Amino acid sequence: MTLLxxxxxxxxxxxxxxxxxxxxxxxxxTAATRPNIIFFLTDDESSNQMLAxxxxxxxxxxxxxxxxxxxxxIPLCCPARASLMTGQYDHNNGVLSNHPPTGGYQGLDQTxxxxxxxxxxxxxxxxxxKYMNGYGAAQVRPLGWDEWWAASKHPFLVYDYxxxxxxxxxxxxxxxxxxxxxxFTNLASSFVASALPDSGPFYLQLWYTSPHVEQGTDSTGHxxxxxxxRPAPRHVGMxxxxxxxxxxxxxxxxxxxxKPAFVRALxxxxxxxxxxxxxxxxxxLASLASVDEGIHKIVDMVTxxxxxxNTVFVFASDNGDMHGEHRITFGKEMSYEPSIRVPMxxxxxxxxxxxxxxxxxxxxxYAPTVVQLAGATPGLLMDGTSLQRTIAAPxxxxxxxIDSGNDxxxxxxxxxxxxxxWMYASYPxxxxxxxxxxxxxxxxLLSQAKNPAYAAQLVAARNLVTALRAxxxxxxxxxxxxxxx
Numbered sequence: 001m002t003l004l005x006x007x008x009x010x011x012x013x014x015x016x017x018x019x020x021x022x023x024x025x026x027x028x029x030t031a032a033t034r035p036n037i038i039f040f041l042t043d044d045e046s047s048n049q050m051l052a053x054x055x056x057x058x059x060x061x062x063x064x065x066x067x068x069x070x071x072x073x074i075p076l077c078c079p080a081r082a083s084l085m086t087g088q089y090d091h092n093n094g095v096l097s098n099h100p101p102t103g104g105y106q107g108l109d110q111t112x113x114x115x116x117x118x119x120x121x122x123x124x125x126x127x128x129x130k131y132m133n134g135y136g137a138a139q140v141r142p143l144g145w146d147e148w149w150a151a152s153k154h155p156f157l158v159y160d161y162x163x164x165x166x167x168x169x170x171x172x173x174x175x176x177x178x179x180x181x182x183x184f185t186n187l188a189s190s191f192v193a194s195a196l197p198d199s200g201p202f203y204l205q206l207w208y209t210s211p212h213v214e215q216g217t218d219s220t221g222h223x224x225x226x227x228x229x230r231p232a233p234r235h236v237g238m239x240x241x242x243x244x245x246x247x248x249x250x251x252x253x254x255x256x257x258x259k260p261a262f263v264r265a266l267x268x269x270x271x272x273x274x275x276x277x278x279x280x281x282x283x284x285l286a287s288l289a290s291v292d293e294g295i296h297k298i299v300d301m302v303t304x305x306x307x308x309x310n311t312v313f314v315f316a317s318d319n320g321d322m323h324g325e326h327r328i329t330f331g332k333e334m335s336y337e338p339s340i341r342v343p344m345x346x347x348x349x350x351x352x353x354x355x356x357x358x359x360x361x362x363x364x365x366y367a368p369t370v371v372q373l374a375g376a377t378p379g380l381l382m383d384g385t386s387l388q389r390t391i392a393a394p395x396x397x398x399x400x401x402i403d404s405g406n407d408x409x410x411x412x413x414x415x416x417x418x419x420x421x422w423m424y425a426s427y428p429x430x431x432x433x434x435x436x437x438x439x440x441x442x443x444x445l446l447s448q449a450k451n452p453a454y455a456a457q458l459v460a461a462r463n464l465v466t467a468l469r470a471x472x473x474x475x476x477x478x479x480x481x482x483x484x485x
Contacts, residue, residue, distance in 0.1 A: 033375075036202050036302070036307060036310060036311040037203045037373060037374070038298065038311060038312070039205045039366075040056070040208070040295050040313070041315075041317065042291060044213075044332065045210075045288065045320070045342070045343065046317070046322075047338070048246040050343050052239060052286070055295055055296035056292060056295055056315050059295070060299075063347040063353045064345055064352070065346045065347070065357060066344075067357050067387070069358055069420060070316065070362070071342075071360055071361070071363075072339075072341075073090060073401055074096065075320060076097070076319060076405045076407060077132070077319065078134075079095050079096060079097070079405050080363055081131070083363040084364075084367065085108070085113040085367065086108070086113060086114070087114070087368050087378065088364055089364055089383045089468075091469070092472055093108060093109075094107055094108065099133070099134065099407065103406065105131070105135040106134055106138075112379040114144075114371070115203075116143050117379055120376070124200060125147070126145065126146060126148070126149075126195075127145050127149065127207070128150075128184050128187045128204070129205070129206060130150070130208070131150040135151070135155075136164075141167050149163050149164070150163065151163055151164075151209065152164040155209070155216075156212060157218055158180045159173065159230075160172070160173055160218040184294065185294030188298060189301060192302065210229055210284070210288050210290070211285070213227060228280040228284055230287065231286035231290070235286045239286050242281070244281050244323075248338070250325040251325055252268060252274070252324055253327055253445065258446055259434070261411055262411040266327040266328065267327070273329065274324070281323055295315070311348055312349065312351065315343070315344065316344040317342040317344075318342075320339045320341060321339065322338055325338050325443075326444070333404045333408045333412070334412070335404070335414050335423065336423075336444055344361070350388055351387075351391065357390060359390055359394045359396075359398055361387060362400045364382065364384030365386065365387055365390070367382055368384045369387040369388060372386045372388055381472060381473040398420070399467075399480050400418045401415070401476075402414075402417060403416075414426060415428075415465055416465060417464045419484055419485075420485075424449075424461030424462070424465070435447055435448045435458055437454075437457075
């Protein structure tokens with residue numbers, strides 16, 4: 001992950017009593033000091049794919065804060081999104097996988113999320129795009145959302161899919177105008193157009209599906225099985241000459257003897273496979289071009305309305321992805337940097353332009369950040385720390401718990417910790433461990449877990465995992481010992 005996502009539009013007349021707005025007087029009283037908030041999220045975008053998002057780099061990253069060590073505790077769609085919506089580690093919100101009974105849409109208490117806290121504080125709220133895996137069976141609008149357009153049937157197809165609009169299914173077919181990314185952008189644009197003249201602040205989640213692979217069978221019987229997402233017709237071939245592999249020396253790593261058993265079992269990647277991976281990677285970049293256009297459009301709308309100075313923009317990916325690093329040709333849920341560290345940027349009032357924060361931050365920090373911006377009251381004990389606090393007084397270091405979640409193959413299951421300098425992961429099934437000094441080995445080429453010279457660091461990292469494994473609230477702010485700094 002990476003940063004990630006979705007949101008929307010359509011009138012308040014469609015809002016049932018359950019989602020009615022807070023009193024206008026309360027909204028008007030606080031509108032001058034509370035910003036609009038727009039959160040753009042991509043799906044499975046690795047940091048090296050920011051190449052395809054020049055508008056995001058210029059309009060959000062350059063105008064605000066770059067979070068250089070943004071970590072997803074469980075690098076998997078549902079757990080990542082649940083942590084964004086609750087401000088909690090997944091061992092506290094209960095979403096440890098993409099599927100019930102330990103995760104998915106059904107695994108999260110949808111009556112007590114960031115959306116409800118914002119709605120109750122007077123924000124007009126909207127979700128457009130992919131929400132959480134397994135949502136399609138629900139066919140409802142979760143509590144707290146005034147406007148709701150969520151991918152339901154065939155959520156990973158870019159044509160021939162269904163969106164749920166406030167409880168009603170709307171199908172999109174094969175016309176060029178049905179291209180999913182553009183549909184998401186247009187719905188979000190309509191919401192912004194309706195919200196900007198309003199007297200109160202709004203919150204929009206525009207959560208795109210790109211560059212997630214396509215999966216599912218469309219109505220013609222064509223089956224998509226982890227194929228690269230189709231770009232918009234206007235972007236086909238746009239990145240056909242982009243470099244691949246994208247400069248990471250861990251790609252197709254020659255010596256994996258220091259790695260856990262599941263990596264050691266992987267064969268070197270042959271030329272034919274490299275070629276197919278290159279095609280897929282470049283097609284994913286092309287699929288992101290329409291995301292970049294969409295974000296540019298939304299920022300332009302806010303600017304034209306004179307609201308740029310009163311709007312906070314957030315961009316992230318829900319998790320990263322592996323593109324051949326350490327011979328891992330496909331997947332997330334890994335302890336390695338391409339999986340757990342995602343692009344994340346924040347701009348707007350309170351987030352100084354051109355700033356880079358190297359202290360680790362994590363997805364559970366997002367909800368506390370928004371709660372502080374909105375003056376909202378959270379309904380949960382949050383584990384994260386607001387980004388405003390981190391930016392104002394960056395800690396010397398921070399320990400973040402990382403975990404594979406419950407959807408991973410047994411031999412690849414891990415738990416560990418990421419600090420600014422170190423990554424430690426243990427694999428219970430094989431009783432193995434990895435330890436990397438990222439200041440000396442940023443591409444994690446040589447684990448020091450078996451090196452006696454690093455025995456003290458290994459013990460300290462294990463102790464951090466023990467301290468964080470069941471932490472709650474302020475107890476999740478665990479000091480990093482000097483030996484790991």
